[in-house]
Amino acid sequence: MTREATCPYCGERTARAAEPGVWRCAACGRSFLDASEAASTEHEEVALPGDPTDVRAPIEIGRPARRAPGEVSSAPALGWAIGSSGLFYGVLALLPASRVGELFTARGWVPYAITGISFWALCLLAARARRLARERALLDRDPLHGVSATPLDRRAARREIERLASLPEAERESFVVDRLLRTLRHFAIRPRVGEVVEFLSGESRADEARVDASYALVRVFVWAVPTLGFIGTVLGIGSAVAGFSQTLEAAASLDGMKESIGSVTLGLGVAFDTTLLALVMSILIMFPASAVQRLEEGLLAAVDDYCGAALIARLDERGSSADPTDSSEASVERLARRLVQAIVAARDEAAEPERD
Structure with missing residues (x-):
């Protein structure tokens, strides 16, 4: 037909x-x-003469990674934050009464919320710092294992793809291995060094954007802590104003006036103490967050340098095909x-x- x-x-x-x-x-x-x-x-595409591996065969991609490079799960950090907050308040309960203990325990529910969110942010940053240390160690071990010393044609690229795809999931989720896998797959399909350079440039920009977006939750925490302090200020001032009205009503009695003045000062104490606690905890979050983000940007720059020196400089598009067609x-x-x-x-x- x-x-x-x-x-x-x-x-x-x-x-x-x-x-x-x-x-x-x-x-x-x-x-x-x-x-x-x-x-x-x-x-x-034409198979290379004498090459037992046909370049037209499907490329082994391995098991996909569960998370994108640079991503850190917030759920484990939340668990660590709950445990750390409980331990912190347990230690405060064992210590003698002090001004610091009053800041965290005698000012209503706001200090508890500020402490919990602050510990969550710090645990999340600690997890990111731990992942960065692992990725830096992986980069120092040279993931290409000496291939950078010899020209890298399409056949060698396919072998490296299979080897890198078989690495443990934690290593495949790293910036350097993910970048190498994507680049080698691109080169195995289209062995053009110029296109690979453009592809790597795009991957670098994508990783930078991904890292910047991954700090969204930390930025929310940095915003939420002062906001909670402001909420505590409003609650404290509201309590003080209510106590002041009671003071005016009890002006005829000295004892009643003393009690009402105590409620006024307590409300003002809540207002100022929650603001103080929120500002201090915000500083304790912002400095580590800035340091970890700078380290992560430095890691991305190191990955760019590694790919340029160990991969791009060794790509051999002439050896990728013996057939001029x-x-x-x-x-x-x-x-x-x-x-x-x-x-x-x-x-x-x-x-x-x-x-x-």
Whole structure:
């Protein structure tokens, strides 16, 4: 049964295959390329002579990582924060009464919320710092294992892809291994050093944006702690104002006036102490957050340098194919030649009735 396709020019479903990849419409007489055939021909690749591994075989990608590079789960940090907060308040309960203990325990619920959120932020930053130390150690071990000393062609790239994809999940989630895997897969499909450089540049910008976005929760904590302090201030001032109205009502009695003044000062104490606690805890979060983010940016710069020195400088696109036809230009030339042949065949068919 003859296959038919819809002509993109006249819209009639009267186009038939003149030859592989080329269709000719019987209604309008125009020829066009089959999109699927053209795409497969354009990216057609030739196996390397003597290479037992056909480069056209599927690339082993391994198990996908559960998390993106640079991502740290907030749930374990929350668990550590709850435990740390409980331990902190347990120690405060064992210590003698002091001004510091009153700041955390005698000013309502706001200090408890400030302490919990602050410990959550600090535990999250500690987890990020721990992950950064692991990634820095992995980068120092040279993930390419000496391949950087020799030219890296498509066959070697495929072997490295399989090796890197088999690494433990914690290492595959690192910036350097993820960057190497993506770059090597790109090179194995399109062995063009110029394209790989552009691809790496885009990956670098994407990692920078990913790191910046990963600090969104920490920024929320930095915003929430002073906000809670302001809420405590409002609650304290409201309590003081209510106590002051009671003071005016009890002005006739000295004892009643003393009691009402105590409620006023207590409310003002809540207002100022919660503000003080919130400001101090904000500082304790902001300094570590800034330091960890700077370390992470330094790690990304080190990954960029490593990929440039150990990977880009060793890529060998000439050794990726021994067949000069394995190039985009040659593929386009083959398609053009087929199209010309189809046009000539169509012209000859149209000229035959005139000769008759």
